[in-house]
Structures are given as C-alpha cells and as structure tokens.
Amino acid sequence: MLRFLFFALIVHPIVRVILGWNVRGREHLPQSGPAIIAANHNSHMDTMMLMALFPFAVLPKVRPVAAADYWLSSPTLTWFSYNILRAIPIERERQDKNSDPLASSVAALEAGDILIFFPEGSRGEPEQLSTFKAGLALLVERVPDTPVIPIFLHGLGKTWPKGTGLFVPFFCHVIIGEPLRWAGQRREFMKRFKAQMHQLAAQGNFPPWQ
Numbered sequence: 001m002l003r004f005l006f007f008a009l010i011v012h013p014i015v016r017v018i019l020g021w022n023v024r025g026r027e028h029l030p031q032s033g034p035a036i037i038a039a040n041h042n043s044h045m046d047t048m049m050l051m052a053l054f055p056f057a058v059l060p061k062v063r064p065v066a067a068a069d070y071w072l073s074s075p076t077l078t079w080f081s082y083n084i085l086r087a088i089p090i091e092r093e094r095q096d097k098n099s100d101p102l103a104s105s106v107a108a109l110e111a112g113d114i115l116i117f118f119p120e121g122s123r124g125e126p127e128q129l130s131t132f133k134a135g136l137a138l139l140v141e142r143v144p145d146t147p148v149i150p151i152f153l154h155g156l157g158k159t160w161p162k163g164t165g166l167f168v169p170f171f172c173h174v175i176i177g178e179p180l181r182w183a184g185q186r187r188e189f190m191k192r193f194k195a196q197m198h199q200l201a202a203q204g205n206f207p208p209w210q
Contacts, residue, residue: 002083002084003059003060003083003084003085003086004056004059006084007051007052007056007059008056011048011051011052012052014045014048015045015048015049015052015172016052018169019045019155019159019169019170019171019172020171020172021049021171021172021173021174022171022172022173022174023053023174023176024173024174024175024176024203024204025175025176025177025178026053026176028149028176028177028178028179029053029054029149029176030114030147030149030179031055031058032058032061032112032114033061033109033111033112033113033114033115034108034109034110034111034112034113034114034115034143034145034146035114035115035146035147035148035149035179036109036114036115036116036117036136036139036140036146036147036148036149037050037062037114037115037116037117037149037151038117038118038119038136038148038149038150038151038193039116039117039118039150039151039152039153040118040120040152040153040197041118041120042153042156042157043153043156043157043159045156045159046118046153046156047064047066047085047116049153049156049172049174050064050116050151050153050174051064051085051116053174053176054114058114060086061112061113061114062113062114062116063085063086063087063088063108063113063114063115063116064085064087064088064115064116065087065088065090065105065115065116065117065118066081066085066087066088066089066090067089067090067121068089068090068091069091072089088104088105088108088115089104090102090104090105102135102138102139102142105117105139106139106142106143109139109143109146110143117135117136117139119132119133119135119136119190119193120132120133121133121135132190132193132194134186134190136148136189136190136193137186137187137189137190138186140182140189141182141186144182145182146182147179147180147181148179148180148181148193149176149177149178149179149180150176150177150180150193150196150197150200151174151175151176151177151200152173152174152175152177152197152200152201152204152206153172153173153174154172154173154175154201154204154206155170155171155172155173156170156172158170159172173204173206175200175201175203175204176200177196177197177199177200178196180192180193180196
C-alpha cells in the first residue's frame, strides 16, 4: 500500500504535471515478465520516470537494479529501497571475489519480474552518454529468453543531475524501442543495443551523444 500511495500521490504528479513528458513507443513496454528495461542514466529521477510508465496493476512486478553502495548507504535509503522501490541491490565493486553480483537479478527474472537496468553502471554527465558496460549482456546470457527493451531518456539530466540536490522542472522525452533478443554473443548484443539507443536518440532529433 505504501508503494502504491508513493507512486500515485508523489511520483505520478511530479512526472506528469510538474515535469511533463512525451512518451513514444509505449506499445513496446512489457505487461508481464520476465523482461529488462535498459535505459541511459543521467538523473536521480530516471528510475521514478521509468516506473511511472507502467500501469498500477503491473507496477508490483517492476523492480530496479540499484547500486548497493548508494541505495543501502543509510537506514533510511535501505528502507526506501526495499519497501518502496523493491530494489535489487547490486555491488558495483565486489568485496568478495567469489560472490555473484547478478544472482538476485537472475532470480527475479526467473520469477517473472520486470527489471530496470542501467548499462552505464552509474549516472553520467547531464545529457551525455557514458560507456555501456558488459553487465547487461552478462545478465541476458543467463536468462536468454528475456527480452530487453531499450529506452532513451532526454531532459532528466537537467532536472536533477548527479551531484546536486536542486530539482529543476524540465520537459522530458521517453522513447521506447523494440525488444532486443539474445543471439549468443555478448559483444554482438551490446553492439546492437548501443546502435538501437543511438537510433532512438535520432528519432527525437536530439544532438549526438559525446
């Protein structure tokens, strides 16, 4: 109930009224899992924006994969991560070399969840693309029947960028691409993912990423 109230009373009014959004390709959003939503990452608001795309009936199955060193860094953030976001924590730098950082994500996909995944690994500079890491391909390789839906976000990097606590309203664009399927090779999969993300940016006539 707390999760429902948070999104109904706080997140949706922010993204729909205070910010405003233009969503293209909504027909590509999965209505059931397993599935992975893979997006560029420039803002504190990225996760909330992506979760707000889903109907309330689907939202219980939507879970962001979140950096443990940030989202579990305090008791308040830990409670919020587990109880409101239902986040799946992942270690960006493993302390135990024998641990499996993707184990919880794999289990969630096998249970039919829809994961939100940021292949850049962390928030980059506003409206600029960082290097995509291999984690996305590693995850899909382990659950190969899972579709990956690429989503390009624009505008949120100016709304609440990394390193600032200041929230500034900017109109945002969300462009959702057709699902990608695993074809057996990590490098080839990431190449296709990157190409599709650039195509989505081009559809919105946004400047080339640096």
